[in-house]
Amino acid sequence: MTDSSPTPTPLDASPTPTPLDASPTPTPPVTLSIAGSDSGGGAGLQADLRAFAAFGCFGTTVVTAVTAQNTCGVSDVHVIPTASVERQLAAVLDDLPVVAVKTGMLATTELVGLVADAAADGRLPQLVVDPVLVSATGHRLLEPAAVAAYVERLLPLASVVTPNVPEAEVLTGRRITGLDDARAAARDLAGTGTRVVVVKGGHLDGPRAVDVVLADGEEHLLDAARIDTPNVHGTGCTFAAATAAGLARGDAPADAVAAAKDYVTTCLQRAAGWRLGGGPGPLDHLGITVAG
Ligand SMILES: Nc1ncnc2c1ncn2[C@@H]1O[C@H](COP(=O)(O)OP(=O)(O)O)[C@@H](O)[C@H]1O
Numbered sequence: 255m256t257d258s259s260p261t262p263t264p265l266d267a268s269p270t271p272t273p274l275d276a277s278p279t280p281t282p283p284v285t286l287s288i289a290g291s292d293s294g295g296g297a298g299l300q301a302d303l304r305a306f307a308a309f310g311c312f313g314t315t316v317v318t319a320v321t322a323q324n325t326c327g328v329s330d331v332h333v334i335p336t337a338s339v340e341r342q343l344a345a346v347l348d349d350l351p352v353v354a355v356k357t358g359m360l361a362t363t364e365l366v367g368l369v370a371d372a373a374a375d376g377r378l379p380q381l382v383v384d385p386v387l388v389s390a391t392g393h394r395l396l397e398p399a400a401v402a403a404y405v406e407r408l409l410p411l412a413s414v415v416t417p418n419v420p421e422a423e424v425l426t427g428r429r430i431t432g433l434d435d436a437r438a439a440a441r442d443l444a445g446t447g448t449r450v451v452v453v454k455g456g457h458l459d460g461p462r463a464v465d466v467v468l469a470d471g472e473e474h475l476l477d478a479a480r481i482d483t484p485n486v487h488g489t490g491c492t493f494a495a496a497t498a499a500g501l502a503r504g505d506a507p508a509d510a511v512a513a514a515k516d517y518v519t520t521c522l523q524r525a526a527g528w529r530l531g532g533g534p535g536p537l538d539h540l541g542i543t544v545a546g
């Protein structure tokens with residue numbers, strides 16, 4: 255009698271996967287982000303960790319605030335108690351060899367003061383300060399009274415500060431409508447003691463996205479074509495985290511900000527066609543390796 259039952263399907267018929275590269279790698283430089291969590295994943299700590307990874311850095315985090323946020327807006331902000339932020343900072347710094355630090359959303363005067371104290375004690379090497387004031391969707395992420403603490407306490411200790419145009423206006427009291435105003439604001443901010451000032455031009459009009467850099471008194475521009483995209487959520491966080499990562503791997507500040515500009519431009523280009531969420535969407539940080 256012939257067997258008429260069908261040939262059994264092999265249990266695993268999937269093609270053999272390409273083996274992942276398991277060769278040992280050198281110990282990476284460690285970076286730290288002191289920033290808020292963005293539940294939508296586009297900005298804050300979530301963006302910072304992806305930028306750190308692209309530059310081959312091992313990212314650590316101190317969470318200052320947990321935001322309930324998506325591409326359309328911020329619906330809640332829970333500021334982490336100062337004692338917890340202090341313990342997170344100690345846990346990271348007491349064990350891991352952090353070589354560069356980025357700050358993002360610091361939320362309150364008290365947290366700006368805590369970070370300034372740590373910087374004054376020499377515990378925050380190569381400090382990149384992104385003075386996050388308001389989300390791209392218009393929600394305040396810093397209490398107004400904390401602006402003075404930034405100017406008086408934190409900026410004098412920063413290696414690099416990276417305000418966007420609205421942030422530079424608040425920090426300097428200047429109206430910024432073009433490159434000459436951005437240059438003047440950069441000079442004002444350099445007067446606080448920050449070594450390298452980048453006034454980012456994403457919010458200015460025109461066919462180019464031009465950032466003004468003032469590094470140890472020398473001015474230059476970071477200039478790229480403006481990409482026509484709604485997906486600009488997290489560009490500022492990405493730029494500052496990439497700058498810290500560049501410093502961590504040994505780049506000079508002028509090279510670090512130039513590499514950060516190339517990286518953010520690439521992330522914007524790649525995500526220009528993405529449709530994630532109903533508001534300004536995130537960048538494409540995925541699968542990019544920035545050569546050192
Ligand atoms: N549409 C765009 N095309 C190209 N570059 C952009 C665009 N929007 C922002 N950038 C760049 O992204 C970086 C972050 O800029 P900006 O948008 O000003 O900061 P923030 O995200 O803090 O508001 C800067 O280098 C800026 O020039």
Ligand SMILES: Cc1ncc(COP(=O)(O)O)c(N)n1
Pocket residue numbers: 289290291292297298299321323358359386388389390391395486487488489490491
């Ligand atoms: C937690 C957190 N940190 C920073 C930003 C700023 O990013 P953006 O200016 O792109 O809204 C944000 N929206 N949320």
